[in-house]
Amino acid sequence: MKAGQNPKTKTIQEIKVDIDKCTGCRACEMACSAYHAQPRYSSINPARSRIRVISDELNDEYVPIRAGDYTPAECTGRHIYTINGKEYSECSFCGASCPSRDFFIEPDSGLPLKCDMCESVPALAEPMCVKVCMTDALTYVEREVVREEIPQQKRGQIEVSLEALINQYGLEAVIDSLKQMPQAKNH
Amino acid sequence: MRYAETGFDLEIDLTRGSIDKVATEPDLAELYLGGQGSAAKLIFERVPPDVDAFSPDNLLIFSTGLLHGTPAPAANRTAVNTISPQTNLMSHSLFGGFFGPELKYAGYDKIVIRGKATDLVYLYINNDHVEIRDATHLRGKGSTETGDLIKKELNDQKVQVAAIGLAGENRVYMASIEHNHASAARGVGVIMGDKRLKAIAVRGTKDINVAKPAELFELSQELHQKIGGSDGNGDWMAVDEDDSFHHNHFAWGNARTRIKNYWSPELQERWTNWKYDHMDRQTGCYNCPKKCRNVIKWPGRERFAYKCYGKDTYHMAAFLELDFSYEILGLAQEYGLDSYSTPQVIAFALELLEAGILTDKDFPEMPADSRGRFFYLLEKIVRREGIGDILANSVSQAAIQIGNGAEKFDHNTTKKFEQLPIKLGKVNPAYFLMIATGEKMSITQIEGSFPQDPLPTREQREEFVAKWDAVPDEKFKNYFLNWEKRNDITDEATCDIVDWNEAMHYIDDSTGLCGFVSSFRGQFGGGVAYHMNNIPQVIALATGVAMDKDKLWKAFQRIRTLVRAVNVRRGLRRKDERPPEDHWAVRDEEAEQELLSKYYAFKGWNSEGIPTRQTLERLDLGYVADDLEQRGILVVGADGEVGALGTGVAGGQAAGKAMGVAP
Structure with a gap:
């Protein structure tokens, strides 16, 4: 079955990162900052990019990270990940715009930046960072995910109480009682 | 608004500790482009010939290229220029990576450094915040290690650092400046060390604006795809494991021995395994899809x-195999040594020992094997210990x-x-001229647009020219089609070919473009x-300056002639x-000198290689002609001819200075 044909699933697109393929060239940063400049392409400034490559040539570490949510809190940054014998700090995989570092913070206004997957009309075939990444460290992939079932409406406290009264006194008696209570104290 | 450029230079005086942000003339980009071009102008105007390389008045200039920071792909090579103590001429060096673009984003086109600090310092640039900071705690640290320590100290991973190692600190002439696994070679680390400048750390978060944003972005994307998607760009040696060309044709030891059938399939397999067993990845420079650098952990x-x-x-200098290079290169990088000249200096010393000119007493406790000897001499040179103190002054100076x-x-x-280290049979006339007259010091910085050798058949040549988009003029296609024997080509064609080869490098080194997508790969x-x-x-869209092929060619001629003027003033004649006398086995002095004379005339230089007033004025360099006349290097009213003073005073003085040794 083709993507999107199953009513119980939907197709989402996401950016897949292969850090073994990253060369650290930062073409993604350049393209992102140009695309999001106002007017479009009018300036180049990697500090405005919503993707940054964390790089450390001593450690052979090259990790493109994408701007996620803003958080006002400083991070404790207490995790160290060891992958294939190389140590990475928690920061290397975190896309938060946070006070601990100056990534994903608009350099002029100080406002947080967030990746919008280059949303535009008409839509791009793929986000700019993926388009310029010719080593396939960044690829745009489709993934089928199960649609969430619409959950049964949860009944509130009032509904539960009314049902109990109706069961005890009958529906008519409850309606009559309600009609006779216009002076009831309004909360 | 200035487009592509920032319009400001950062002027640092390390003696006084002063920091100035200086606005630059808006018309400089049109005349000198940027990078090496505008650096040559600063050196001509501010470093007169009586200023010694080790004088505080010598300038050390880090230049961004005109296209750095724009969307133009592979515009990332930073130019470093100064006066070299080894040659007493203008040093020309380049390094890839991220430094130049970052400097632009910090708001500067150049860093111009004069004076000397009393002890090691580093320069920290964070947009408008610029500091000269103590670096005595970094003394003796490796170049990459220094970058790492500075990033930690500043708590900023995005800082770009260019640093010297122990070699630069100790004023070794072969010292390089290292940045992010890229290296500025050809004698600039020695001056950084002499100025007691351990490193420069740059961080920038400002915009670079371009004149025609959408058009430039679109064109840049086309070029980006072309670079990334074709074998015609980048360094094929990063992936081609067959390196028979260098090993069978270049000379081993002290540029001495050719081993014509050295390469074999067994060797290739062994070396390929060494590489891939120890290679972490391949990396690239700023905004370039190629991955020319192999990262090795030995x-x-x-x-x-x-x-x-x-x-x-x-x-090759040590008559060993690739595993030896892998073992020593990491150390040499941390010491900050030029990997082209340093091995030759070491091989030269070992030849002198073999010849009895140096003796065992000059090499106390030196190991007997070649591997051990290279490590031994590397240490002696970077520390300037014993014989290393002399060898650290390069082959020529050490020989004297x-x-x-x-x-x-x-x-x-x-x-x-x-x-x-190339020793060949018959002269290739273009290579004779390039090596003889080049002022970028290495043939790799001069050759590259016109093929090194003819193709064997007419059909192959026709196929070659059919897809040759890069030729600036149809005549080059004819030159190539009719070229059958390497040494048999007209002088007229040779002059044109050398000029074109040079033009591309001078333009790259001023715009900041990488030779592997331009001047070297054509x-x-x-x-x-x-x-x-x-x-x-690309220049027009980026800068807004009206630019065409003729105007760009003239900018090349202007920059090239200005570099010549800087060096002529310092005694170059x-x-x-002269290329090395044994570069080719078969020589014809008369024909070579005739070719040289024709080339000088072609360039508008007189018979001593000095640009004439007429040439200088045509290139808007009247101020250079005035200066050369005042110094008696050009004779008033004797255009095209050298007067009695022409080869005299200035040349003699400068040549005398060049013989000087390190302090």
Whole structure:
């Protein structure tokens, strides 16, 4: 079955990162900052990019990270990940715009930046960072995910109480009682 | 608004500790582009010939290219210029990576450094915040290690650092400046060390604006795809495991021995395994889709990266194999040593020992094997200990200091600078001219647009020219079609070819473009991304300056002539323009000198290689003509001819200075 044909699933697109393929060239940063400049392409400034490559040539570490949510809190940054014998700090995989570092913070206004997957009309075939990444460290992939079932409406406290009264006194008696209570104290 | 450029230079005086942000003239970009071009102008105006390389008045200039920071792909090579103590001429060096673009984003086109600090300092640039900081805690630290320590100290991973290692600190002439696994070679680390400047750390978060944003972005994307998607760009040596070309044709040891059938399939397999068993990845420079650098982690050694012929120089000088280069390159990178000239200096010393000019007493406790000897001498040189103190002054200077016949072993230098170890049979006339007259000191910085050798059949040549987009003029196609024997080509064609080859490098080194997508790669056929026919458009879209092929060619001539004027003022004359005598086995002095004379005339230079007033004025360099006349280098009213003073006073003085030794 083709993507999107199953009513119980939907197709989402996401950016897949292969850090073994990253060369650290930062073409993604350049393209992102140009695309999001106002007017479009009018300036180049990697500090405005919503993707940054964390790089450390001593450690052979090259990790493109994408701007996620803003958080006002400083991070404790207490995790160290060891992958294939190389140590990475928690920061290397975190896309938060946070006070601990100056990534994903608009350099002029100080406002947080967030990746919008280059949303535009008409839509791009793929986000700019993926388009310029010719080593396939960044690829745009489709993934089928199960649609969430619409959950049964949860009944509130009032509904539960009314049902109990109706069961005890009958529906008519409850309606009559309600009609006779216009002076009831309004909360 | 200035487009592509920032319009400001950062002027640092390390003696006084002053920091100035200086606005630059808006019309400089049109005349001198940027990078090496505008640096040459600063050196001409501010470093007169009586200023010694080790004088505080010598300038050390880090220049961004005109296209740095724009969307133009592979515009990332930073130019470093100064006066070299080795040659007493203008040093020209380049390094890739991220430094130049970052400097632009910080708001500067250049860093111009004069004076000397009393002890080691580093320069920290964070947009408008600029500080000269103490670096005594970084003394003796490796170049990459220094970058790492500074990033931690500043708590900023995005800082770009260019640093010297122990070699630069100790004023070794072969010292490089290292940045992010890229290396500025050809004698600039020594001046950074002399100025007591351990490192420069740059961080920038400002915008670069361009004149025609949408058009430039679209064109840049086309070029980006072309570079990334074609074999006609980048360093093929990063992936081609067959390196028979260098090993069978270049000379081993002190540029001495050719081993014609060295390469074999067994060797290739062994070397390929060494590489892939120890390679972490391949990396690239700012905004370039190529991955020219191989990052190697050799057991027990520092992680390093190399590109191109840089992996061959140490083991070929030592008559060893690739594993030796892998073992020593990490250390050499941390010490900050030029991997082209350093192995030659070491091989030269070992030849002198073999010849009895130096003796065992000069090498106390030196190991007996070649591997051990290279490590031993590397340590002696970077620490300037014993014989290392003399060898640290390069082959030419060491030969003079050692004397006793050592000069005869200095057989592979031109203008006192180590050349690639190439010893061939018959002269290729274009290569004769390039090596003789080039002022970028290495043939790799001069050759590259026109093929090195003819193709065997007419059909192959026709196929080659059919897809040759890069030619600036149809005549080059005819030159190539009719070229059958390497040494048989007209002088007229040779002059044109050398001029074109030079033009591309001078333009790259002023715009900041990488030779592997431009000046160096055209020679291998179609597909090179940048050439004379599209660079004018890129410049125009980026800067807003009206630019076309003729105007760009004239800018090249202007910059090239200005570099010549800087060097002529420091004594460079015809007698210095000689390739190594044994570069080719078969020589014809008369024909070579006739070719040289024709080339000088072609360039608008007189018979001593000095640009004439007429040439200088045509290139808007009247101020240069005035200066050369005032100094008696050009004679008033004797245009085109050298007067009695022409080769005299200035030349003699400067040549005398060049013989000087390190302080």
